[in-house]
Amino acid sequence: MIEADGTVAFWSREAAALLGHDARDVVGTPARNLLSGRHYAKDAEPQGGAPGGRVLRLRHRDGGIVDLWVRLLPLSGTSAVLALGMTVEELGAWSDTTSMGRSILGQDFWQVALLGPDLRVTGASPAARSGRRLRPGEEDPACRMALQEGEGTGADLLKQVIETGRPITSHVLREPRPGRHDTYYALRAMPLHDLKGQVSGALTSLVDVTDRYRSARRLDILYQASRVSMGSLNVEHTAQGLVDVLVPALGDLAAVEIADATLRGREPSRSVHGLRGDYRRIAAKNAHGPWPADQVQPGQLLPPVPDQPGFRRLEQGEVLVANDPREYRDFLGGAPRGNEVLPEGLRASIGAAIVARGSVLGYVQVYRTRQQQAFDGQDAKLFKEIVGRAALGIDNARRYTAEHRTAVMLQNSLLPPGSATTSAAETAGIYLPAQGEASVGGDWFDVIPLSSLRTALVVGDVIGHGLRASATMARLRTAVQTLAELDLGPDELLTRLDDLVQRIALEAEHPDTTGASCLYAVYDPVTRRCRIASAGHPAPVAVLPDGTSRVIPVIPGPTLGVGGMPFEVTETELPPGSVLALYSDGLLNPLRDTYRDPERELAVRLADVHRPGRGLDETGQHCVRRIRSGLERTEDDVTLLLARTRSIADTDVAQWRFPSDPAAVGRAREAAMDTLQGWGMPDQAFATELVASELVTNAVRYSDGPIGLRLIRDRVLVCEVTDTSDSQPRLRRARSTDEGGRGLFLVAQVTNRWGSRYDTSGKTVWTEQSLERE
Structure with missing residues (x-):
């Protein structure tokens, strides 16, 4: 101073x-x-x-x-x-x-405003005064605009700036005024401080980004539509994903109707001459709650609609826009139940046919009830692009459905009946195709009756999915049945099957993807023993009559097609009434992520569902119920074969050993006749005496070791003669001048079946005669 x-x-x-x-x-x-x-x-x-x-x-x-x-x-x-x-x-x-402040508030491009702590306007640029009609002392209209992403309004954002002193950037607001609902602004705001450093208000900038936002939104919608169209091979899932994209992006309600032929995987029609109850609504969405009860519900057929010229336009891929509800009613042609596809409060609609490769797969419709703006040309272009992409996805799903159903039908036709009963076991098999979008695999099971009342149990799994896997499975199943007829041991059978898979791989387009796993088990009801060999297949599970369960410790060999490695045989005893479970890898997959020892967990579950008196099929259904209901997911086929073992009573079996001496023929005949007399079977005496005499005679003639004779009584009468010779018995037609060669011919005439099998010590020739048990 x-x-x-x-x-x-x-x-x-x-x-x-x-x-x-x-x-x-x-x-x-x-x-x-x-x-x-x-x-x-x-x-x-x-x-x-x-x-x-x-x-x-x-x-x-x-x-x-x-x-x-x-x-x-x-x-x-x-x-x-x-x-x-x-x-x-x-x-x-x-x-x-000060110059920058004057420039900001003086320019007429950005809508800039100064707000006090009460969000009332204290200053504004010319653009803000004209565009938003800002007046000093009044609340900024941006406060009433709704956030495009999330809940809240512009006022919520500005209060946050004043309370926290932190700026905000690039929040999109939607104009709430009628007729301008499709106008969007980008809001930016920063706090203003007084001389004491306290927040005294906010500086806001509002820029019209409608064109840019629409472009970005269209790209986003197209991206989502592409993901939905190519993300599933299920028609229903693709349709539901489509309506999720369309609502609320384009309208308040959307629905997809698909031709029944499309849903079944068949080739749909190339033209639509009205609706005749052949289009089904499979997906619908309402942005404001559940789907209206007065409208056609998902899963229901559309009401009949007479043919109209508009259908020709739909077939050609045009988009039908109706910004007046009367236009849509005219399109329905006065259908009696047209109100079932006209939502209440309809303001505008847009629809298009789902056309792929010239075929009409279905129809997509979007309605606006609360959104007041009409559909324009840009909406029609966007909608056409979305429906076009969805058509490709739905057509792919339809073609997959067709192949999947064909593969399932082929697979089921190649599998044996679900339940079977032999002298050795009562069996029940279950096959579930792969879940989700994986095609049918090459799983199979089989129950093969063998000689001497034995039964072979087989479960296999071919690598890959689809028709090629099913065809390979058919070849392997046929091969197993053929090899089983030769009465080969489990290890020898898998070795022969391995050779076959290697030959199939040489014929395949992709040899590296050809292979299979297989488990082969032979159960003998006389000895109550089961011999098992595995080619890379999961070990079987046994539930014993006392309710305990265990995993049979099978030594797994390589998968079929690897070659050069031997297969080991595991032998175990199964008491009568035991349940043996053979299964494919698909049953274990849901357990691998949760349990360290999935095989043991499966054994525990099998023991839990096994109940005295409960049928095998019911037991199997309980084992797979979590997979069938969707509680557990697996991308592979599920195969389960259950076998409840039986046994032949000791009183129904008689066996002898004789030296290799001509006198053994008479002794064998007498032993057989005495046994049949004791069993009360006089009707089989002649045939059995002839069979025992001829077979023992051949054994004495061609072998120099001990000779065994065994009779087994069950549903059939089995006669076996065992010797140490490796010579193959052959059936031949003897000439009138021949002194021999008629023995096996006579045996074949008096029995139902006969054959021979080999083991490490020689061969066994067997016959079967049918019986009617009392």
């Missing part, structure tokens, strides 16, 4: 810090002493200047020069003046800031 005589009356701390002079050195001295030789620094005047002041050059205590902008203000009631000053640098920054 300077007195009228030019002396300094007051010197602030800020002045002392600026020029280096203490107040006691300056107060009372002439203010002129602070000036340098050149008082006025015109060249230091900042660009734009500042009204009411000038730049002076003052002397610093250390001798330097300080350029200071100074303004003199008279003090009321006194002759003194107040000298206010700031450095030229500070003045320049202040000038830039």
Whole structure:
């Protein structure tokens, strides 16, 4: 502060810090002493200047020069003046800031507004005043705009800025005014601070981004539609994903109807002459709650609609837009139940046929009830692109459905009946095709009756899925049945089967993907023993009559097709009434991620569902119920074969050993006749006497070791003769002059079946005669 005589009356701390002079050195001295030789620094005047002041050059205590902008203000009631000053640098920054503020509020492109803490307008740019009709003292209309993403309004965002002092960027708001619902703005806001550093309001910028937002949204919708179309091979899933994309992006409600032929995988029609109850609504969505109860529900057929010229346009891939509900009613042609496809409050609709490769697969319809704007040309182009992509996905799903059903039908036709009963076991098999979008695999099971009342149990799994896997499975199953008729041991049978798979691989287009796993088990009800060999297949599980379960420790060999490795045979005893479970890998897959020992967990589950008196089929259904219901997922086929073992009573088996001597023929005959007499079977005496005589005679003639004879009584009468010879018995037609060669011919005439099998010590020739048990 300077007195009228030019002396300094007051010197602030800020002045002392600026020029280096203490107040006691300056107060009372002439203010002129602070000036340098050149008082006025015109060249230091900042660009734009500042009204009411000038730049002076003052002397610093250390001798330097300080350029200071100074303004003199008279003090009321006194002759003194107040000298206010700031450095030229500070003045320049202040000038830039005020200039920027004036430019922002003066431009007419951005809608910029200054808001107070109550969100009322304190200043606005011309664009904001005209575009949003901003008036000082009124609330900013942006406060009432809804957030496009998420819940809330613009007011919620601005309150957040004022409360936290943090700016916000790029939030999209939607215009709430009627007729402008499809207008979008990008909101940015930053806090304003007063001289005390407190938030005193907010600076907002609102830019119309409708065109840019629409473009981005269209790209996003197309991207989502592409993912939906190509993300599933299930028609229903693809259709539901389509309506999820369309609502609420294009409308309030959407529905997809598919021709029944498409759903069944058949070739759909290339033209639509009205609706005759052959289109089914399979997907629907309402953005505002459940699907209206008065409309056709998902799963129901559409009501009949007479043929209209509009159907020809649909067949050609046109999009039908109806911005007046009467247009849509006209399209329905006065259908009696047309109100079932006209939602209440309909304002506009857009629809198109799902056309792929010239065939009409179905129809897509979008309705606007609460959204007030009409569909325009851009909406029609976007909708056509979406439906076109969906058509490709639905057609792929239809073709997959056709192949899947063919593969399932082929697979089921190649598998044996689910239940079977032999003298050795009661069996039940279950086959579940692969879940989800995996095609049918090459799993199979089989129950093969063998000689001497034995039964072979087989489960296999071909690598891969689809028709090729089913065809390979058919070849392997046929091969197993043929090899089983040769009465080969489990290890020898798998070795022969391995050779076959290697030959199949040489014929295949991709040899590396050809292979299979297989488990072959032979159960003998006389000895109650089961011989098992595995080619890379999971070990079987046994539930014993006392309710305990165990995994049979089978030594797994390589999968079929590898070659060069032997297969080991595991032999185990199974008491009568035991349940043996053979299964494919698909039954274990859901357990692998949860249990360290999935085979043991399966054994525990099998023991839990096994109940005395419960049928095998019911037991099997309980084993797979979690997979069938979807509680457990597997991408592979599931095959389960259960066998409840039986046994032949010791009283129904008679066996003898004779030396290799001609006298053994008579002794064998007598032993057989005595046994049949004791069993009360006189009707089989003649045939059995002939069989025993001829077979023992051949054994004496062609072997030099002991000869065994065994009779087994069950549903058939089995007669076996065992010797140490490896010679193959052959049936031949003897000439009238031959002295021999008629033995096996006679045996074949008096029995139902006969054959021979080999083991490590020789061969066994066997016959079967049918019996009627009392």
